[in-house]
Amino acid sequence: MARRMMSRLGQWSSYVFAVDFDTNSDPIYFALASKQSERPQVFRNVLADEMCYSLHVQSDDKIERAKFYGGLKKKLSKELPPECTILEMSIFQPNVKDSVIKGYFLKDASKSSATERVLGELLRNDPVYVCSYLCGGEDRQWSQHLWSNTEDGWVEVLEKYCVVPAEKPVHHPSTLNIINYDVFYSFEDAYKVLQQCVDIIPESKAVLELVDQRLESKEKTDFPVIVIEGLDATGKTTLTESLTEALGATLLKSPPQCLSPWRARFDTEPPLIRRAFYALGNYLTAGQIGQEARQAPVIVDRYWHSTAAYAIATAVGGKLGNLPQAGSEVYGWPGDLLRPSLVLMLSLSSQERMRRLQVRGQDKTMEEEELEANHLFRQKVEEAYQRIEGPACVTVDASPSPDQVLQQVLLLIREKCHL
Ligand SMILES: Nc1ncnc2c1ncn2[C@@H]1O[C@H](COP(=O)(O)OP(=O)(O)O)[C@@H](O)[C@H]1O
Numbered sequence: 001m002a003r004r005m006m007s008r009l010g011q012w013s014s015y016v017f018a019v020d021f022d023t024n025s026d027p028i029y030f031a032l033a034s035k036q037s038e039r040p041q042v043f044r045n046v047l048a049d050e051m052c053y054s055l056h057v058q059s060d061d062k063i064e065r066a067k068f069y070g071g072l073k074k075k076l077s078k079e080l081p082p083e084c085t086i087l088e089m090s091i092f093q094p095n096v097k098d099s100v101i102k103g104y105f106l107k108d109a110s111k112s113s114a115t116e117r118v119l120g121e122l123l124r125n126d127p128v129y130v131c132s133y134l135c136g137g138e139d140r141q142w143s144q145h146l147w148s149n150t151e152d153g154w155v156e157v158l159e160k161y162c163v164v165p166a167e168k169p170v171h172h173p174s175t176l177n178i179i180n181y182d183v184f185y186s187f188e189d190a191y192k193v194l195q196q197c198v199d200i201i202p203e204s205k206a207v208l209e210l211v212d213q214r215l216e217s218k219e220k221t222d223f224p225v226i227v228i229e230g231l232d233a234t235g236k237t238t239l240t241e242s243l244t245e246a247l248g249a250t251l252l253k254s255p256p257q258c259l260s261p262w263r264a265r266f267d268t269e270p271p272l273i274r275r276a277f278y279a280l281g282n283y284l285t286a287g288q289i290g291q292e293a294r295q296a297p298v299i300v301d302r303y304w305h306s307t308a309a310y311a312i313a314t315a316v317g318g319k320l321g322n323l324p325q326a327g328s329e330v331y332g333w334p335g336d337l338l339r340p341s342l343v344l345m346l347s348l349s350s351q352e353r354m355r356r357l358q359v360r361g362q363d364k365t366m367e368e369e370e371l372e373a374n375h376l377f378r379q380k381v382e383e384a385y386q387r388i389e390g391p392a393c394v395t396v397d398a399s400p401s402p403d404q405v406l407q408q409v410l411l412l413i414r415e416k417c418h419l
């Protein structure tokens with residue numbers, strides 16, 4: 001079915017291809033046409049005389065697509081010649097939600113047949129489409145050639161289209177599939193993902209059992225619920241402990257302690273599955289909050305803001321400006337998740353944060369290592385934190401001494417929660 005769709009330019013013509021040649025600038029956008037365009041060359045300045053290929057995953061099953069795409073990069077890096085550069089590519093309908101098909105674009109300077117051999121194997125055994133790109137003719141125009149398997153095991157070209165430039169879309173393609181791929185806005189949507197993983201990730205069963213026993217939480221709590229957010233090493237642990245003592249409160253965290261045995265396992269999974277795990281963690285914590293907030297104020301170390309902000313920042317490629325605009329539905333609060341009374345985000349300069357990380361000298365999650373290496377990613381997490389609504393977070397300067405930060409936060413809590 002999908003193959004037939006692909007072979008009809010009529011349907012495929014509403015799609016645009018985006019290749020990330022350089023993560024600090026816009027992708028190169030192109031489309032397919034039966035005739036060359038008069039407009040300038042698509043790959044000018046980014047391709048010389050390398051051989052180029054693209055491959056993208058085709059499967060109607062969301063979990064299979066996510067698992068395969070995640071594993072594909074590792075497989076390609078291992079099997080392709082080292083002179084082959086693997087770039088991220090997506091195919092999408094401009095500004096249409098949930099229309100993205102992810103893939104890779106290969107720039108191959110190896111001049112060996114190894115790449116074609118690897119791609120031929122993939123085409124035979126896996127749910128992928130493979131295309132090659134050629135630049136020819138007097139005007140050096142590019143064309144895309146869709147590969148197909150023949151019955152005797154050889155690869156042939158099924159169809160050939162001209163590659164023509166396409167307009168930059170209003171919404172960066174990486175923002176189109178956030179909902180229900182990277183961020184889940186209801187318990188049911190996250191739960192369904194783990195349910196579908198039970199056969200391939202046996203640990204999902206244990207997580208679902210815990211989640212099934214979660215406590216229900218009412219919309220309104222008797223005592224205030226205060227969430228402390230911020231990047232790693234901004235002082236959340238230090239502050240949540242001193243706050244708990246100062247207010248005679250109960251300290252909780254998301255993901256809750258009971259999920260610890262499975263966290264490392266889910267951290268290795270592709271975003272769809274990993275994010276569903278963290279989303280469910282928030283519902284477990286919500287149950288605990290509901291219970292504890294009957295007796296005393298509750299302090300929570302990370303909650304929904306962390307889940308959504310890290311997920312959005314990881315999903316959105318390239319520049320800060322590619323993030324969905326403030327007010328976008330992706331920054332909304334899930335309708336069925338307990339809302340805290342106040343969310344505070346600890347903010348720190350990158351120099352001071354690095355200094356504290358070094359002093360602490362602990363192991364970091366891969367994502368935290370990426371934060372250190374990638375200033376842009378850190379900026380995107382903080383910006384996403386600030387755009388999340390319902391409740392929005394209040395930014396707190398975390399650079400003064402621990403006691404000064406505590407006093408500042410106590411003042412805020414008294415003012416906003418009348419404690
Ligand atoms: N206000 C502060 N001033 C200086 N150092 C701090 C302050 N708050 C925390 N630290 C130190 O910074 C490091 C990170 O703090 P921590 O509370 O563990 O952060 P997080 O829980 O956000 O990762 C720790 O070594 C801690 O002692």
Ligand SMILES: Nc1ccn([C@@H]2O[C@H](COP(=O)(O)OP(=O)(O)O)[C@@H](O)[C@H]2O)c(=O)n1
Nearest residue numbers: 232233254255278302303306307310365367
């Ligand atoms: N409520 C939460 C908490 C963490 N997380 C994820 O967990 C990572 C940070 O957790 P961590 O344990 O390293 O953070 P610290 O509490 O050590 O600062 C982030 O990268 C998020 O992806 C989440 O998604 N939702």
